[in-house]
Amino acid sequence: MKKFWEMKQSANNANEAEIFIYGDIVRYQWDEQDTTASSFQKDLKALGDSINQINLHVNCPGGAVFEGIAIGNMMKHHKANVTAYVDALAASIASVIVASADKIIMPENSMLMIHNPWMGVRGNAKDFRKAADDLDKIAESSVITYLSKAGAKLTEERIKQIMDDETWLTAKEAQEIGLCDEVMESNQIAACISDELFQKYSNVPEILNQSIDKSKDNEFRKKLIADATQNSALIGTILGGL
Template structure:
């Protein structure tokens, strides 16, 4: 909560957008709802983002929670809002980006197996989901961004600077550069095609933490739960980024 007497509160998305939380830096729709509910009756929410993205449906749910909330939403892209994290950012009534922050947009994708009929359905579903996500960007951008130009950028996996995001209406306020480091793991480095060189260097230099036996046991439990839902996850409703 704010210490200056204003009826406002801060909330953070600093890590991957996931269905199952591996650690405290991950954010799922369920964990975000708990954080949002814990804020209570506030007039202003300051959402701080530094995320490489993740599961599209979890992110869409988070975006819609924010859009439904009665509070004014101030979004601060502290370093990176990539993929579905950029869609979450579009929920902001005002989006702030330091000059050294980045916004990345691309078409949704998934992993799928099956016969030709099943794979054609996956492709059709991806198109429908992509169209829905595209409207989120267009609604924020207004007349600063045409649908044709947006589709061109989505097809190319485009990494936008704060100034470029402002030019296209995807950011409202460009601020002075800060010292925040963009958050992107090696997993996401391998998934994205056009990762800026400075983010690749940060990813390679990222130090792996030692995982305790307790943490490994927790992760195994989560993995077992995920396997139990494998039939669901292997459809269009899972693994989407």
């Protein structure tokens, strides 16, 4: 099982680190003690106490809610300033991780996707009622994070409607509601979105469906991997999930 993240100290600045979250956020136990969240925390601690700037790069369709909440809280409470870059997509719980950063930067062709949490349920009517109540409580933790980041630009009523509607936000739309601080020029990597994403969500924008040339996508991914491997200042190994 590969980790879905990669952390590296910047070669140009001993006080700066790069973190990449590429791929599904999974809940996994590598051994008896080492779970996803604890492993992420150990890697974060291994960067050292001198780190005062973290550049968090995200291209992620979402995944395990509680693992994502834990990672977001680690970012929020880290002593370093955290700048999140949405390299392509931050969907579902990945958008909560991004919202935990001090600053969010999005290329103009990247997106956030915000929705209510899901849960697979088996059992009787009582089980389903409890599951619905649990999902409401889980959603509330995301609401708190979004509102904390957006400030006066976003109301609780508005963010709950956004979540109910499974809303896909462009960089400019995210900026309008306080979930993006800076919009930058289009990023080529934003075209690299997995086919698997479209099977998970119901309201994927048509422009994303049309933008992928499947015959070229694999070659593009191979080029990204090759480029990343050569960039020893940022990535020493192929990123999990790319």
